[in-house]
Amino acid sequence: MIIHLRTTTTRLAPRHLCHTAHQNAMRYALPHRTANHTFHKHHFTTFTGPSASKDIPEDIATFFTFWPSYFSNHEQRILLSSALHRLDSMDSNRPSVPETDDLQQLFASDDLYDFHEGHYDGVIHHYREMHLTSWPVDQFPGLPPVLERLYALCPSRDVQTHLLHLASHGEILPHVDNISASGSWILGVSLGDERTLRMTRPDDKRQDFELSLPSGSVYLQKDQVRYSYEHSIDPKISGVVGKAQRMSIMVRVSLQSLSLSYACLKRPGSTITTTRQQPMS
Known part of the structure; x- marks a missing residue:
């Protein structure tokens, strides 16, 4: 089964973008995968509000879209609670998630989590992570419509989702993602402490620039920006005393889709189309 999507560009702020057909195609565990995969290029209107336009250089705005307040406080709480629930299921300490409207209070103290000191490639410090195979929709009834809004922003349909929880002093050092493992775009949701993304x-x-990522914000990197810039996350925003934890929900093209794309692009008569572009040299 191939689901064909029609995407339109709107002049409304990106928070109000609505891809109805795309939303209907999304399932709440993970986006549905079929034997035949068709990727469609989506066009996004870059947000021009005061919190974004002053920080994103005009010459890269085509390849970097920023929604500074995409998710409401209620939606953020649902996303963060469900992400912590999944991560905590792997944690030997399993701290409980309190019932509170304060987003920061959803995190337990640093010492109650099994944070890793460093990533195998030395890029991430003081973190825990998991590749998500399903969302806990049974435990969080309000989660499905929030996931629909999240995955509606993805330029392609078959994706993989990654949860990354940084400790209060956690950080991500400058790096470029592995080309063969992550595709031509990445979408990031920020929950919790506001940090600075440095490009x-x-x-x-x-051409360097930096961008503050408040809780509830979403950014989309693609094509040239994806592989010609190193990106990093500071442990805290400059000038702010005290630090807090941060959850990132990262969405990329699925590894299965990348493998199928490469194989089918080499095979005459393939029905698979892709918007993947080779990175800049």
Whole structure:
């Protein structure tokens, strides 16, 4: 079964973008996968509000879209609670998630989590993570419509979802993701502490920029920006005393889809189309 999607560009702020057909195609555990995969290129209107336009250089705005307040406080609480629920199921300490409207209070103290000191590649410090195979929709009845809004922003339909929980002093050092393992785009949801995303271009420091990521914000990197810039997350925002934990929900093209795309692009008569572009050299 191939589901064909029609995407339109709207002049409304990205928070109000509505891809009805795309939402209907999404399932709440993970987006549905079929034997035949068709990828469709979506066009997004870059947010031009005051919190985004001053930080994103015009020459890369085509490849970097930012929604500074995409999720409401209620939606953030549902997403964070469900993400912590899944991560805590793997944690030997299994701290309980309290019933509170304060988003920061959903996190337990740092010492109650089994945070890893460093990632195998040395990029991430003081964190825990998991590749999500399903969302706990049975435990969180309000989760499905929030997931629909999340996955509606994805440029392609078959995706993999990754949860990354940073400790209060956790950080992500500058790096470029592995090309063969993550595709031409990545979408990131920020929950919890507001951190600074730094984008640095090794071959031209004049193109560097940084962006504050408040809780509830979403960004989409793709194509040239994806692989010509190193990205990093600071342990805290400059000038702010005290630190807090942060949850990231990262969505990428699925590894299965990437493998199928490469195989079928080499095979004459393939029905698979893809918007994947080779990174800039």
